[in-house]
Amino acid sequence: MNSRSQLDQTFAALADPTRRAILARLAQGEAPVQELAKPFSISQPAISRHLAVLEKAGLISRGQDAQRRPRRLEARALGEATAWLESFRAYWEGNYARLDTLLEEMQAADKKPRKRTNS
Amino acid sequence: MIETGVLKIGAQGDKEIVYTRGFAAPRGLVFEAHTKPELVQRWLGVRAGWTLPVCEIDLRVGGKYRFVWKNEARGIEMGMGGEYVKIITPELISCTERFDQAWYPGDCLVTQEFFEEGERTLLKVTLGYENAAARDGVLASPMESGLAESYDELARILEAHAS
Numbered sequence: 001m002n003s004r005s006q007l008d009q010t011f012a013a014l015a016d017p018t019r020r021a022i023l024a025r026l027a028q029g030e031a032p033v034q035e036l037a038k039p040f041s042i043s044q045p046a047i048s049r050h051l052a053v054l055e056k057a058g059l060i061s062r063g064q065d066a067q068r069r070p071r072r073l074e075a076r077a078l079g080e081a082t083a084w085l086e087s088f089r090a091y092w093e094g095n096y097a098r099l100d101t102l103l104e105e106m107q108a109a110d111k112k113p114r115k116r117t118n119s
Numbered sequence: 120m121i122e123t124g125v126l127k128i129g130a131q132g133d134k135e136i137v138y139t140r141g142f143a144a145p146r147g148l149v150f151e152a153h154t155k156p157e158l159v160q161r162w163l164g165v166r167a168g169w170t171l172p173v174c175e176i177d178l179r180v181g182g183k184y185r186f187v188w189k190n191e192a193r194g195i196e197m198g199m200g201g202e203y204v205k206i207i208t209p210e211l212i213s214c215t216e217r218f219d220q221a222w223y224p225g226d227c228l229v230t231q232e233f234f235e236e237g238e239r240t241l242l243k244v245t246l247g248y249e250n251a252a253a254r255d256g257v258l259a260s261p262m263e264s265g266l267a268e269s270y271d272e273l274a275r276i277l278e279a280h281a282s
Contacts, residue, residue: 011130011258012130015129015130084257084258085128088128089126089128091164091166092126092138092140093126094166095162095163095164096126096140096142096162098161098162098165099142099149099152099162100124100142100143101162102152102158102161102162103142103143103144103148103149103152104144106144106148106151106152106158107144107145107148110148
């Protein structure tokens, strides 16, 4: 398991959509910085900063090739960090889907208060 | 325009977890659905196999609430409760929260804010833990917790990651 500060960094790293997109790209295989920067309309230094955050969080590492310095995904760390998020998300999405249904019923009942039945 | 149907989750500072969710309903109704027991029993944690037979809400500052979920088929139950700290109807509810089998130290301070825009409502929930260690302990998916035991999906995910 991650250490405490590591986990904190991991969670913060995952909160950013650009960084999640970078991880999604790396899930398909390692890639050098230039290639990772391509899909985004932000500068390469900005991408490098995102990569530094991901690296510090233990989610990515650098490949052996010193010239290209490709980044690759650390899948195990990502799995640990997202386990809680996924379960939490599933639980609350279920709750709020039921709440959506209830709110629809309440709004329908508000419009026709005298036609409510006990069905 | 408030986006409905999407749950957004993030960390805030080193002690908090924050999530938001938009609803296609006026704020008064969303607030009601969070504070009237007979309505809360319709949606909160009542997934397959689970009911919320104990749902007591004394909605006033210093008032207490108590929820107990039961799974008859598996013969297990899970309880939690706390005390209301701040209430602004229909804008904000702040309360302490503690599970009977808590897996983190201290209470969690739960603040639910309801923002209205047109006929839509944005709910923002802030979970404030006692310290960074408690918050991170929650994020680390506790395998021994009562909560984990109770939530089937959670247990499955944890088992997958433990191997």
